[in-house]
Amino acid sequence: MNSDPYSLKVRKLFANTAHAGDIPGGVSGFYEDQGVRLRLSASVTDGAMTALRFQAWACPHVIAAAEMVCSLFEGRPVADLELFNTAQIMDDLGIPVEKTGRILVLEDTVRSLGQAIQDRTDH
Amino acid sequence: MNSDPYSLKVRKLFANTAHAGDIPGGVSGFYEDQGVRLRLSASVTDGAMTALRFQAWACPHVIAAAEMVCSLFEGRPVADLELFNTAQIMDDLGIPVEKTGRILVLEDTVRSLGQAIQDRTDH
Amino acid sequence: MSAANEWLYLDYAATTPLDPNVAERMREVRQTSFANPASNHAAGRLSATVVDQAGVQLAELLNTDPGRFLWTSGATESNNLAITGVAKQRSHLGRHLVTMRTEHKAVVDVFRALEKQGFDVSWLLPDADGQLSVEQFEAALRDDTQLVSIMHVNNETGCFQDIATLGGICRTRGITFHVDGAQAAGKVPVDLEALPVDLYSMTAHKFYGPKGVGALYIADGTVIEPLMFGGGQQRRLRPGTLAVELIAGLGAAAAESASRLETDLLHLTALKQQLLLGIETIEGVCVNGPKSGAYPGILNVSVADIEGESLLLALEPLCVATGSACNSQSQEPSYVLRALGRSDMEAQSAVRFSLGRPTSKADIARAIDLYRAAVVKLRSIAPGHTT
Amino acid sequence: MSAANEWLYLDYAATTPLDPNVAERMREVRQTSFANPASNHAAGRLSATVVDQAGVQLAELLNTDPGRFLWTSGATESNNLAITGVAKQRSHLGRHLVTMRTEHKAVVDVFRALEKQGFDVSWLLPDADGQLSVEQFEAALRDDTQLVSIMHVNNETGCFQDIATLGGICRTRGITFHVDGAQAAGKVPVDLEALPVDLYSMTAHKFYGPKGVGALYIADGTVIEPLMFGGGQQRRLRPGTLAVELIAGLGAAAAESASRLETDLLHLTALKQQLLLGIETIEGVCVNGPKSGAYPGILNVSVADIEGESLLLALEPLCVATGSACNSQSQEPSYVLRALGRSDMEAQSAVRFSLGRPTSKADIARAIDLYRAAVVKLRSIAPGHTT
Numbered sequence A, B: 001m002n003s004d005p006y007s008l009k010v011r012k013l014f015a016n017t018a019h020a021g022d023i024p025g026g027v028s029g030f031y032e033d034q035g036v037r038l039r040l041s042a043s044v045t046d047g048a049m050t051a052l053r054f055q056a057w058a059c060p061h062v063i064a065a066a067e068m069v070c071s072l073f074e075g076r077p078v079a080d081l082e083l084f085n086t087a088q089i090m091d092d093l094g095i096p097v098e099k100t101g102r103i104l105v106l107e108d109t110v111r112s113l114g115q116a117i118q119d120r121t122d123h
Numbered sequence C, D: 001m002s003a004a005n006e007w008l009y010l011d012y013a014a015t016t017p018l019d020p021n022v023a024e025r026m027r028e029v030r031q032t033s034f035a036n037p038a039s040n041h042a043a044g045r046l047s048a049t050v051v052d053q054a055g056v057q058l059a060e061l062l063n064t065d066p067g068r069f070l071w072t073s074g075a076t077e078s079n080n081l082a083i084t085g086v087a088k089q090r091s092h093l094g095r096h097l098v099t100m101r102t103e104h105k106a107v108v109d110v111f112r113a114l115e116k117q118g119f120d121v122s123w124l125l126p127d128a129d130g131q132l133s134v135e136q137f138e139a140a141l142r143d144d145t146q147l148v149s150i151m152h153v154n155n156e157t158g159c160f161q162d163i164a165t166l167g168g169i170c171r172t173r174g175i176t177f178h179v180d181g182a183q184a185a186g187k188v189p190v191d192l193e194a195l196p197v198d199l200y201s202m203t204a205h206k207f208y209g210p211k212g213v214g215a216l217y218i219a220d221g222t223v224i225e226p227l228m229f230g231g232g233q234q235r236r237l238r239p240g241t242l243a244v245e246l247i248a249g250l251g252a253a254a255a256e257s258a259s260r261l262e263t264d265l266l267h268l269t270a271l272k273q274q275l276l277l278g279i280e281t282i283e284g285v286c287v288n289g290p291k292s293g294a295y296p297g298i299l300n301v302s303v304a305d306i307e308g309e310s311l312l313l314a315l316e317p318l319c320v321a322t323g324s325a326c327n328s329q330s331q332e333p334s335y336v337l338r339a340l341g342r343s344d345m346e347a348q349s350a351v352r353f354s355l356g357r358p359t360s361k362a363d364i365a366r367a368i369d370l371y372r373a374a375v376v377k378l379r380s381i382a383p384g385h386t387t
């Protein structure tokens, strides 16, 4: 009737947000909706995201998901951002369906980051 | 909220109805009302009630009161039956007011006994 | 007043003592899980698992899903919630309701209150044994009948109603069927998966659980209006902080009952047989309720020519029930026994012996002696019975 | 989930653990007096004396007569019974009712239900501290006002209402006055002899008594309709087998509270002071509720720019309340704090610390550390707060 809303994975990621923070001089994407504010920043070298950081005003599920995304994509080519998959993240972390909207904000932030990197590259 | 409806006196008299019974060849009074049936019997010698017995189909309060009446009046002159006092008996035995009607049946039985003794004497 | 240890308690249908295993489970819960199960923190969640576990235990006893129970304060509340809840919920469809004259007050008085609110109640009479006939039942149903409430086991006589058949009839007609199972749950086998029952009331203290907690089973698809408002607990149907320890006690009592139902019934059957043999030899004694097939924990007898109140006092230190079981304070002759065709005279002398797990053969022997002695004594006092 | 012994429970306004003396009394009663207090035999009468004694204990705590209480399952039921009971009883005289927006759900939702039944409810707003002004109150009363319900101590902020004055006004106008005292009875001095209160609700588990039992005080001359029917128990106003052990527990908890009310309050006052000093140095923290004069067992604070759900998780193993105290399952920002003029943003970060008898200075120090660390952490993560 009142079960733990947080999976062990969510709890671990939330407790240890190694990728929280900003990258001065990096590229960033930002999105805000559903009471969630998210920012993803990256240092990009040779088309790869050598560092990824997030900032969030959000519930634990979003924070955990953002932390996971950073550690997943850090070191990988920018193009891999396309692989971001809301459903899979929710499944991996055991995020309840009611939170789908908020995880979509993360998806939008990822897109926004991809776009910003693209923009900077084009520029 | 649910206190003992019976005083110690009532309990004692009810438990030990030494005067329960009939007196074959004696004089008796009878009265029935309020779901109570009462019979008082006496042997009368020289205007005194040398023995008194009761029979009752009644609640514990009436049985106790009948027992008390018998032991009170046994050995005393018939005229003393006039001294029967419902209020005092109820007070003595701690009988709740709701039972007044039933104790009045006892009073009527005492009257009926007095009348029967009178009738036999006249006869 | 006698000391507690002299008493011979044979009033287990009124209430039972707490089972030691249940008490132990409650002690444990008290120590580890006192938080509010609705609280959004770790302590609250632990309490919630305790409540969930109790639901599983109750569901196992009654063969149903744990999610179908509401926790209440007892069968009185469960009955009120079920009956009023359905009557109001379905009042736009019709206002005809059906019940029996021999129901417990916690059903009878709810229907009386609904009558005052303009509902039309049919009060069915059982036969002399207490049984409702299927023909009579079917004849009472109408097109606008919305709710039927029939008890499972009668609290005064132990008589069973055929709720499987009655419920089946209700189901084919789309009528909601409520069963007051206060004297059945935890005491006799109840299979809510198999029974065509929409609502089933129970109370823990009748089966060695704590007083102050009960449950209402609500079948899938049955909709009721709440009786109380406030807070979102229990799907808004029954608000209030959940009494974790009591609910755990109910669950533990259910588990205990489940594991010993057969043993309990065999034990009670033997004792009732002993009691009946000992008592029916007394002249003028007659059994109220079915001669056979009744719940073995209850034996209700009347005796000719004996005044009930004096009988009760003469029986001390035997603790048994007279009149309506759950509210013996009123000395009126039982309306249940009168509905069975007993005279006022018979009904007023009725004594309900109800036996329980702790009852022994020696207790029964003593009860027989006490009963016989009381009858003999009162007969010896009564006019017309002296020699 | 952390183990129970690591938790730091500061949610005593939601519910309290059982006092050891209360537990001992309940154990005693369980062993000697399990019979139904309505049963007409010696065992039943012993149970009845146990219930009577609990009434005396509660009456002593609240300075009134023992005969004025109904035993219920808790404050939710007491509130429902009082409010619906008066509204229905007096509906022929008028259908206007008055309450506040900051009442507990167990009052708010009852009035909402009455509104649906055609009653006209005025919902009064407090000032920014949570206090209802006497002028505003008087202005809301009408000739057809039948019932006013105002809580004694607010469960989220600890704010007191001036029930003596408000009740006095009701009395001169012949309006029935109900007070939800769930957060006051057993916790602060309450003198029902002196207070112009007609109905007063309480629940044992808020003052170290058992869950599942409460009481409703009904002043002489106040008439209410029952919520449930069945059996003649409790003057037909609240039927059902009395939960002897729970009632004895409530009584014992009342006695315990009576003997240590001052000590408890001094203890809590010192702890709250310590907590406030430790927390208010954190930038952006603001107290919800009165700056002074509130119940010392409750401190409610909001903090700028912090997401509430993450705050709660970051605070673990601290067990505190967010949102509406008694139903924290819903994550909506507290309607109580919004009524005080707090923004959604402020309300959603609100944390209610509630302290109790077992709380120590070390606990408070730990709570301060945990709170500060959580705020610092979440701020460090948030966009716009990084350096």
Ligand SMILES: Cc1ncc(COP(=O)(O)O)c(C=O)c1O
Binding pocket: C013, C014, C073, C074, C075, C076, C077, C104, C106, C151, C153, C154, C155, C180, C181, C182, C183, C203, C205, C214, C326, D240, D241, D242
């Ligand atoms: C058949 C039946 N229904 C309902 C009840 C009411 O149960 P409770 O008093 O626990 O609410 C009882 C006993 O009291 C009962 O025997």
Ligand SMILES: Cc1ncc(COP(=O)(O)O)c(C=O)c1O
Binding pocket: C240, C241, C242, D013, D014, D073, D074, D075, D076, D077, D104, D106, D151, D153, D154, D155, D180, D181, D182, D183, D203, D205, D214, D326
């Ligand atoms: C002010 C107030 N009223 C009523 C209640 C309801 O009490 P219970 O849940 O015990 O019925 C509570 C707490 O839950 C409360 O704090």
